[in-house]
Amino acid sequence: MADMFLMGNEAIGMGAIRAGVSFVAGYPGTPSTEVLETVAKHNDGKIHVEWSVNEKAAMEAAAAAAYTGARSMVTMKQVGLNVATDPLMSLAYMGVKGGMVVMVADDPGPISSQTEQDSRTFGIYSKLPVFDPSSVQEAYEMIADAFEYSEKYKTPVLFRPTTRVCHGVENVKTLEKIQLPPIEGFVKDTLKWVIFPRTSFMNHKMIEKRNPEIGNDFSSYKFNKITGSGKKGIITGGISYEYVMEILGGRDDVKLFKVSTPFPFPEKAALEFAEGLDEVLAVEELDPVLERQMLQLVGKHHLNVEIKGKLTGNVNQAGENSTETLLPVIAKFLGEEVPEEEKTEETPSMPVRPPVLCAGCPHRASFYAVKKAVEKMGETGVYCGDIGCYTLGNAKPLDMVDTCLCMGAGITMAQGLYHMEPDKKYFAFAGDSTFFASGITGIVNAVYNQADLTVCILDNSTTAMTGHQPHPGTGKTMMGEIVEKIDIKKVLEGIGVKYIQTVDPLDLNASIEAVRNACALGGVKAIIFKSPCIAIVKSSKKCEIDENKCIRCRKCIREIGCPAISAENGVIKIDSSLCTGCTLCTNVCPVNAIGGVR
Amino acid sequence: MMNKNILLCGVGGQGTVLASRLIALAAMEKGFETKGAETIGMAQRGGSVVSHVRLGENIHSPLIPHKKADLIIGFEPAEAVRCLPYLKKGGCVIVCPKDIQPVTSSLMGGSYKGSEMLEYLKQKVEKLIVVDGDEICRQCGSPKVLNVVLLGAAVASGETGITLEEMEKAVEKRVPEKFKEMNMKALRLGAQAAEK
Numbered sequence: 051m052a053d054m055f056l057m058g059n060e061a062i063g064m065g066a067i068r069a070g071v072s073f074v075a076g077y078p079g080t081p082s083t084e085v086l087e088t089v090a091k092h093n094d095g096k097i098h099v100e101w102s103v104n105e106k107a108a109m110e111a112a113a114a115a116a117y118t119g120a121r122s123m124v125t126m127k128q129v130g131l132n133v134a135t136d137p138l139m140s141l142a143y144m145g146v147k148g149g150m151v152v153m154v155a156d157d158p159g160p161i162s163s164q165t166e167q168d169s170r171t172f173g174i175y176s177k178l179p180v181f182d183p184s185s186v187q188e189a190y191e192m193i194a195d196a197f198e199y200s201e202k203y204k205t206p207v208l209f210r211p212t213t214r215v216c217h218g219v220e221n222v223k224t225l226e227k228i229q230l231p232p233i234e235g236f237v238k239d240t241l242k243w244v245i246f247p248r249t250s251f252m253n254h255k256m257i258e259k260r261n262p263e264i265g266n267d268f269s270s271y272k273f274n275k276i277t278g279s280g281k282k283g284i285i286t287g288g289i290s291y292e293y294v295m296e297i298l299g300g301r302d303d304v305k306l307f308k309v310s311t312p313f314p315f316p317e318k319a320a321l322e323f324a325e326g327l328d329e330v331l332a333v334e335e336l337d338p339v340l341e342r343q344m345l346q347l348v349g350k351h352h353l354n355v356e357i358k359g360k361l362t363g364n365v366n367q368a369g370e371n372s373t374e375t376l377l378p379v380i381a382k383f384l385g386e387e388v389p390e391e392e393k394t395e396e397t398p399s400m401p402v403r404p405p406v407l408c409a410g411c412p413h414r415a416s417f418y419a420v421k422k423a424v425e426k427m428g429e430t431g432v433y434c435g436d437i438g439c440y441t442l443g444n445a446k447p448l449d450m451v452d453t454c455l456c457m458g459a460g461i462t463m464a465q466g467l468y469h470m471e472p473d474k475k476y477f478a479f480a481g482d483s484t485f486f487a488s489g490i491t492g493i494v495n496a497v498y499n500q501a502d503l504t505v506c507i508l509d510n511s512t513t514a515m516t517g518h519q520p521h522p523g524t525g526k527t528m529m530g531e532i533v534e535k536i537d538i539k540k541v542l543e544g545i546g547v548k549y550i551q552t553v554d555p556l557d558l559n560a561s562i563e564a565v566r567n568a569c570a571l572g573g574v575k576a577i578i579f580k581s582p583c584i585a586i587v588k589s590s591k592k593c594e595i596d597e598n599k600c601i602r603c604r605k606c607i608r609e610i611g612c613p614a615i616s617a618e619n620g621v622i623k624i625d626s627s628l629c630t631g632c633t634l635c636t637n638v639c640p641v642n643a644i645g646g647v648r
Numbered sequence: 649m650m651n652k653n654i655l656l657c658g659v660g661g662q663g664t665v666l667a668s669r670l671i672a673l674a675a676m677e678k679g680f681e682t683k684g685a686e687t688i689g690m691a692q693r694g695g696s697v698v699s700h701v702r703l704g705e706n707i708h709s710p711l712i713p714h715k716k717a718d719l720i721i722g723f724e725p726a727e728a729v730r731c732l733p734y735l736k737k738g739g740c741v742i743v744c745p746k747d748i749q750p751v752t753s754s755l756m757g758g759s760y761k762g763s764e765m766l767e768y769l770k771q772k773v774e775k776l777i778v779v780d781g782d783e784i785c786r787q788c789g790s791p792k793v794l795n796v797v798l799l800g801a802a803v804a805s806g807e808t809g810i811t812l813e814e815m816e817k818a819v820e821k822r823v824p825e826k827f828k829e830m831n832m833k834a835l836r837l838g839a840q841a842a843e844k
Contacts, residue, residue, distance in 0.1 A: 053676060055669070055672055055673060055676055055682065057686070185683075185710075186683075186710075214685060214710055214711065217685055217686055217687075218683065218684065218685045218710035219668075219669075219672065219682070219683065219684045219685065219686060219710070220682065220683050220684075220710070221672070221676050221681065221682050289709075289710075292708040292709045292710070293708070293709050295708040295709075296708040296709040296713060300706070372709075372711065372713075373709050373711070373713035373714075374713060374714050377713075397729060397732075397768065398726075398729065398760065398764050398765060398768050399760065400726060400729065400730055400760075401726050401749070401750045401753065401759075401760055402750060402752065403659065403694060403695045403696050403750045403752075404694075404695070404750075404752065405660075405694060405695045406694050406751045406752075408694075445752075446752075446755065447755060607755055608755070611751065611752075611755055612751075613694055613751035616749060616751075616753070627791065
């Protein structure tokens with residue numbers, strides 16, 4: 051078939067379409083986002099594709115879709131799986147009728163995540179089969195296998211690529227679309243679809259019997275393979291396999307076991323691999339999943355094979371692997387000369403480039419208004435942040451994020467702090483997408499439990515950080531339908547928030563006023579800072595500095611940290627290619643040297 | 649066919665991803681296997697970005713291992729210096745000399761001089777091609793074509809295994825009609841700059 055140049059996530063999306071997926075739901079999160087977007091882009095109109103309000107909703111909807119016999123997929127990043135754990139743990143007992151793939155992307159490093167959790171370990175915990183692709187081509191093909199095994203064993207399966215596979219690119223050989231029988235539909239069967247303790251007990255027994263059978267089945271799975279020979283062996287999987295191959299460079303005097311299905315462990319194949327070996331090195335990222343299962347195998351079968359890896363300190367326990375990190379590890383294991391570490395030469399000192407809020411980002415103005423208002427009131431403010439672009443409000447000079455834990459936690463953490471130390475002013479920041487995903491329950495909790503805090507909703511009418519996905523407040527769905535917007539203000543009113551003020555954050559004085567008014571009242575207050583994401587709304591407005599008026603006090607730089615403003619040899623300049631004319635700096639300038647121009 | 653490893657580096661927003669995709673497209677047309685990796689997500693917002701492109705046979709890692717890059721295309725001089733550990737002995741570096749200061753430099757210091765970075769590159773790199781991308785962009789009428797200018801230079805350097813004609817076809821395929829002429833000009837001026 052044809053060659054297509056695809057990113058890993060695109061390949062997974064295309065692979066799912068090829069496999070005849072009928073229902074795809076998810077919540078955006080790097081590095082998983084493009085999978086669902088690819089399905090939506092290439093949808094022939096027959097696939098239901100949705101950005102759900104959060105991962106839990108997506109999981110439940112996709113599970114029900116699979117109850118009809120349709121193939122369904124749910125997509126998320128690893129921390130999203132935490133949100134969806136409740137339905138998935140129960141679903142693991144109930145099983146499915148149509149194939150259901152839980153596409154969960156892990157992020158070793160972590161490069162853009164809160165945790166380095168390993169979804170393979172989640173597979174062991176939930177007793178669900180796990181597929182772990184090592185390349186883009188493999189991911190494309192393997193997603194169809196995942197659907198097939200899911201249907202064969204009537205269980206949801208996990209499909210977990212890591213960032214380097216998700217964001218890797220490759221020319222992919224595409225394959226013929228798989229033809230499926232018609233979807234049967236939901237058939238009432240209380241014993242099957244209604245979870246009860248007795249059902250779970252029965253199904254638990256069934257699962258424990260079934261999983262070793264799946265392990266045996268996986269022993270002959272085409273993407274699990276043993277190559278090479280010798281007394282020393284390497285067991286690996288995922289992207290680490292590619293690094294090992296890069297290092298071995300075609301040599302076959304090392305036995306190599308590539309495991310694409312880390313759970314249930316393909317024990318038969320592993321025994322074949324262990325045969326005749328003295329030592330095994332487990333090369334993997336995140337948890338020592340393969341290593342532990344090899345240790346278990348060695349113990350169970352009384353094999354005289356030494357297992358090395360993370361538990362023995364041979365492989366790094368945290369962070370991602372690379373050809374560079376593994377080169378000395380493998381050389382040492384093979385008893386070969388460890389390449390000497392290159393002496394780092396004197397390089398000129400390198401600029402650090404931390405990610406920053408864009409020039410003209412309305413979040414900067416919102417944070418600044420809250421900061422100024424609290425300063426003016428002479429109060430002590432505590433600022434509970436959340437997950438999104440606005441986490442970048444932590445950077446100096448704004449320095450407006452005191453806590454950040456997980457999606458939606460800003461509101462509930464502000465509440466917890468308030469109950470312990472009621473004398474301070476608490477602010478919780480949540481984006482519009484975060485508000486819908488998991489902010490609402492927190493606000494209900496704060497209102498019900500009589501907290502005194504101000505929720506600042508940074509409403510830029512999109513899910514900006516992950517690349518501008520629609521959500522319930524945007525009035526658009528992933529199917530392209532225009533729907534009624536769910537009004538954040540009305541939701542807050544419904545919850546019983548008494549003070550709700552909507553302001554344009556770019557109007558600094560009105561924003562400061564709104565914060566002061568909120569702080570003067572008790573209870574839970576809300577300010578909706580409403581202004582569209584500057585990356586979507588292209589502005590032709592610019593600000594300019596009148597050099598004759600500018601006194602070079604640098605207050606604009608010191609206070610707001612806009613990437614468009616810089617000092618060159620003491621002269622303050624605005625980069626017109628970055629400036630969007632938001633006029634926050636105009637408001638800050640003490641001598642009115644900054645004007646707005648069209 | 650010799651395998652080629654090409655690393656593109658710069659600052660978020662400079663168009664490194666599109667440039668790497670154009671190389672891959674041109675290579676695919678020739679029937680080369682291609683692999684690579686792109687920086688996506690938070691780092692795009694003003695951060696350092698790197699795209700890896702690997703062409704040829706038996707490629708495994710999507711990331712170019714250290715000391716294996718045949719060519720580094722530096723969209724910014726400090727970023728080119730940062731990526732030097734990837735360059736193979738005797739490898740080639742194409743660099744646009746204009747520095748982009750980090751946002752934080754005006755605030756917290758830590759500014760640097762592009763000229764110092766360039767001097768360092770001159771000392772360390774045998775095959776260094778400096779392309780005044782800014783000037784060529786001005787001639788083309790948009791700062792957005794810097795990526796295509798540098799692609800032109802890359803092709804002319806002979807380090808990509810792709811000819812100018814092949815790259816022209818890739819650009820033609822990928823770039824919207826109304827920007828086509830400007831990009832073709834950028835590609836050719838970039839190539840000329842490298843040949844000087």
